[in-house]
Amino acid sequence: xxxxxxxxLKESEHVKAAEQADAIGFVFAPSKRQVTVEQASELAKHVPxxxxxxxxxxxxxxxxxxxxVMQVPLTMVQLHGDEPxxxxxxxxxxxxxxxxxxxxxxxxxxxxxxxxxVLVDAPGTDYRGGSGRVFDWSLLQNAxxxxxxxxxxxxxxxxxxxxxxxxxxxxxxxxxSGVETEGRKDSEKIHKFIQQAKGGSMQETIExxxxxxxxxxQFVPETLMKAVKELEQAYEDAKGDPEFQKEYHxxxxxxxxxxxxxxxxxxxxxxxxxxxxxxxxxxxxHTGAHKINNAIGQALLAMRMGKRKIVxxxxxxxxxxxxxxxxxxxxxxxxxxxxxxxxxxQELNVFRMKLLGARVESVTKGSATLKDAVNEALRYWVTNxxxxxxxxxxxxxxxxxxxxxxDFQSVIGEETKRQILEHxxxxxxxxxxxxxxxxxxxxMFYPFVKDESVKLIGVExxxxxxxxxxxxxxxxxxSEGVLHGAFMxxxxxxxxxxxxxxxxxxxxxYPGIGPxxxxxxxxxxxQYKPITDEEALAAVVTFSxxxxxxxxxxxxxxxxxxxxxxxxxxxxxxxxxxxxxxxxKDMATYADKLEGLA
Ligand SMILES: O=C(O)c1ccccc1N[C@@H]1O[C@H](COP(=O)(O)O)[C@@H](O)[C@H]1O
Numbered sequence: 001x002x003x004x005x006x007x008x009l010k011e012s013e014h015v016k017a018a019e020q021a022d023a024i025g026f027v028f029a030p031s032k033r034q035v036t037v038e039q040a041s042e043l044a045k046h047v048p049x050x051x052x053x054x055x056x057x058x059x060x061x062x063x064x065x066x067x068x069v070m071q072v073p074l075t076m077v078q079l080h081g082d083e084p085x086x087x088x089x090x091x092x093x094x095x096x097x098x099x100x101x102x103x104x105x106x107x108x109x110x111x112x113x114x115x116x117x118v119l120v121d122a123p124g125t126d127y128r129g130g131s132g133r134v135f136d137w138s139l140l141q142n143a144x145x146x147x148x149x150x151x152x153x154x155x156x157x158x159x160x161x162x163x164x165x166x167x168x169x170x171x172x173x174x175x176x177s178g179v180e181t182e183g184r185k186d187s188e189k190i191h192k193f194i195q196q197a198k199g200g201s202m203q204e205t206i207e208x209x210x211x212x213x214x215x216x217x218q219f220v221p222e223t224l225m226k227a228v229k230e231l232e233q234a235y236e237d238a239k240g241d242p243e244f245q246k247e248y249h250x251x252x253x254x255x256x257x258x259x260x261x262x263x264x265x266x267x268x269x270x271x272x273x274x275x276x277x278x279x280x281x282x283x284x285x286h287t288g289a290h291k292i293n294n295a296i297g298q299a300l301l302a303m304r305m306g307k308r309k310i311v312x313x314x315x316x317x318x319x320x321x322x323x324x325x326x327x328x329x330x331x332x333x334x335x336x337x338x339x340x341x342x343x344x345x346q347e348l349n350v351f352r353m354k355l356l357g358a359r360v361e362s363v364t365k366g367s368a369t370l371k372d373a374v375n376e377a378l379r380y381w382v383t384n385x386x387x388x389x390x391x392x393x394x395x396x397x398x399x400x401x402x403x404x405x406x407d408f409q410s411v412i413g414e415e416t417k418r419q420i421l422e423h424x425x426x427x428x429x430x431x432x433x434x435x436x437x438x439x440x441x442x443x444m445f446y447p448f449v450k451d452e453s454v455k456l457i458g459v460e461x462x463x464x465x466x467x468x469x470x471x472x473x474x475x476x477x478x479s480e481g482v483l484h485g486a487f488m489x490x491x492x493x494x495x496x497x498x499x500x501x502x503x504x505x506x507x508x509x510y511p512g513i514g515p516x517x518x519x520x521x522x523x524x525x526x527q528y529k530p531i532t533d534e535e536a537l538a539a540v541v542t543f544s545x546x547x548x549x550x551x552x553x554x555x556x557x558x559x560x561x562x563x564x565x566x567x568x569x570x571x572x573x574x575x576x577x578x579x580x581x582x583x584x585k586d587m588a589t590y591a592d593k594l595e596g597l598a
Contacts, residue, residue, distance in 0.1 A: 002165050003172035004197045005054065005151070006179060006190055008033030008130060015046045016240040017187035020194050023172065024051060028068060029058035029080060031127045032183065033176065040072045045249060046242045049410040049447060054078050054096065058128045062090050069093055073418045078119065080129045088114045092425055096151060100124070101135045110145045118145060119174060122154035129153070132177030134160070137167045147171060158192040162199065173197055210399030213522060215515035218398040220485045224378075227385040228485075232400045234305045239407065244300065251296045252411060255329070258293075259411075260284050262419035262576070267546040274566035275429065275573035279547070280416050282440060282580050289552060289581030290412060290440040291322035291393055297408035299326040302389035309333040309388040313377040315342055315370035315436065316507035316554065317349025318581055319393030324358035334358040337376040340368035342506045349585050367500040370436075370510045374484050394437025395514035398485030402442075402514050409443025416576060417447050424574055430455045430565055433578035434557040435528065436472070436507050438514035440580035449525060458517060459561040461503030462530030472501035474513040475521050475528040483512040489521070504533040504589060505553035507581075535560040537593055540583065552581035553589065 006018040007025030010033060018024050024047060026040040027033040035043070044053050055074040057065055059081035068074060069092070078096040079088065088095050097115035099106060100123040110118045120140065122133035134155035152170040157178030164173060179189040210216050210232075218228055238244040252258040261284070265277040282290040302310060310332050314320030320336040327334035336358050343350055343362045353360050366372040374396070381390040390397075395405040420428050431448060433441035435458040448454045463471035471477065478489040481496060490512040491499040503509040520526040536553060539560035544550045551559060555578070562577045569575060583590065 002170060002197060004194050005052070005172055005174040006193070007054075007056065007153075007174055007176040009043060009185060010035055010039070011185065012043060012046050012242040014185040014187060014190060015043050016242070017185075017190040018194070019048055019051070019240050020191075020198075022052060023054050023076070025054045025056050025078065025174070025176075026072070026074075027056045027130070028060065029056055029128060031130055033130060037068050037071050040068075044072050046240070046245050048239065049407060049414065052076050056080055056129070059083065062087055065091060070418060070422060073414075079115070085114045092421060098129060098153075101139055104139055107139050107143045107145075110143065117149050117151050117171065119151040119153055130176045131155070137164060140168050156193075158189065158196045161193060161197045165197065210403070212402075212516045212519035215487050215518040216399055216402060217487050217515075218485060219482045219487065220398045221382065223382050224385065224398075227381070228398050230305070231389075234301060235400045235404050238301055238304055244304065248297050248300055248408075251300075252293065256286050256292050256296065257284065259415045262416055262423065264423065265547050268543070271542075271546055272563060272566040274571065275569040275575040276424070276571070277562070277566070278420065278423070278428070278574065278576045279549070280412060280444065280576060280578045282412060282578060283549065283551065283555070283582035287318070287322050287325050288584060289318040289322070290409060290443065290578075291319040291581075292325065293411055293443070294393065294405050294408040294439060295319070295322040295326045295391060298389065298391045298404070299323075299330055299332065301404075302332070302391065303330060305389065307387055307389040309335075309384065310391050311335045311337070311377050311380045311384070311388055312391045312393060313337050313370065313373035314349075314393060315339070315373065315510065316505065316552070317342065317346035317353070317585060318507060318552070320358070320360070321349050321352045321356070323391050323393070324353040324356035327358060328356045335361060335380065337361045337363050337373040337380065339370060339373050340364045342369055342373070345506050345589065346585055347588065369501070370506070371483075371498065371501065371512075378484065394439040394510070395442045395516060396437040396484055396486065396512065402486065402516055405439050406442045406446055406516060409439050410446045412440060412443040412578060413445060413447035416444065420574065420576065426574075427451055427454050428574040428576045429453070429569065430457060430573070430575045431578070432457045432459060432558045432562050432565065432576070434459045434508065434554045434580060435475075435513065435517060436461070436505075436510045436554065437512070438517045440578055442514060442516055444578045445520070445526060449520070456520075456526040457561060457565060458526050458528045459531050459557045460513075460528055461501075461505055461508035461536075461557060462532045463502040463504070463509070465532055466530050469499075470502035471530070472503045472509045472511065473530040474501075474511060475517070476530045478511075478513070486515045488512050488515045489518045504593070505536065505557065505586075507552070507554040508557065529561050529564075531557040531560045537590075539563065540590060541594065544583075549579065550583035551579055552583050553586045555580045
């Protein structure tokens, strides 16, 4: 399907109108559509995480471009002047180079471009682009340029865009003047343009919403369907509402303490003797883990929906504590379901939740762990759905939960991407995160999914070994089925009964996996590796002593796999580990299992 870019956005209502576009453009060059870095940075907060944010420049210096890329931040750069090859090659994000097309001779120039993409446009009038004029598309006939690099612009609008796509078969179409009325962007024209450009496939996209390939969906009882649909609509509205995004980011900064550093791990780098190792410090968040990023987002959404009662599940207790914390902050009633086994393992977190004013319900059914806590929380939601929001803690459950949790956690990957560019001037080679349901991992991976040079590794819990019956290695050993409202990969027996998962880490012993992870595994974009309890415990000791950071047992799985991955990497390479949480909650387990230390 041809991608769509809407260029020259200056107002948040038009950024929202363009939410179905694949890319949006901010013009920093002289133009009636010019914006400052500060304006673009504010508007960028309202752009969906999977939309490219492209800055348009005309003969700017590399310093200006780099500073703008960092500050907004931008994911791509469009050069619309006479920029030399050296400048094109020096830019660290993908580059689009624009060419004015008057003749076949101009078309031949495209082939020599050093940019990732070439944009063909009519010659500018007052400014270097955005003139609203069409060039002769037939000049592109027989051009040898790779169509996967081709972007067509120049005087496009809803009525001619299908013809342009038919004649030129580009990777992307780009519009500015054609979605304006009297010099100002027009939301209705933006919608119409996107709909036309995407043609019939737009309908398909809408129908498939809530699925990642074949995974996901809304497999819930009828009694929950109304609430799920209401939530879907409410999230869609909130996602595009600048005020909601502003409030969410306000709490991330002022209450959670973001942004969190991307720390260079010097001693670990030296000890492993391979790549430069960086740590994304989710352990520094208020409450000690990444869970609060999502809890804040969902609590704000619940209040927007007029719901002031919250139910949640918790495994390791981190999500329970994050939810209880936010409920205290916003004065919401809070019930947390927690498996009896986890209540025992995570005594400290149980007390924290109670101290914060939450009611903790111990679940004795099944294996009395995370899966059973989710079951009970869902049951509670069914009977209290009118005034209660289910604040799920991982990228699990029926649509829109997996998408919503991913979006709220994507702040991890977005910050990491910006920070590594600041530290190293380029993207990392490998990024690792642990995976239970998969929320810290999907938040870290999602902003990197399109960057094919970045290897992504999810680390699941192998417990006592994947060839024993005591593990939680869903992607290594699981098969397709439905759990907690979504089609996913899970551990089950031949008759479809869900098996007990095991991991010493209470946050990873879930028998399923978020549907987006199942999809990313299928298409080979993310590799999933198992790490045993023993390997994770060894990593706890190494990491604590080399870096002075006691990691959560969950995060230690990612660290253990990182050490393995580092063996095949050189000192020229960069590896990033998501330290999803700190180990305070695991002290009793560490004291018990790390013989000789207690
Ligand atoms: O849009 C502008 O104001 C602009 C200014 C300077 C350079 C490029 C600009 N926009 C780009 O111009 C083309 C065509 O736009 P239009 O649809 O013909 O108005 C497009 O690539 C914009 O990204």
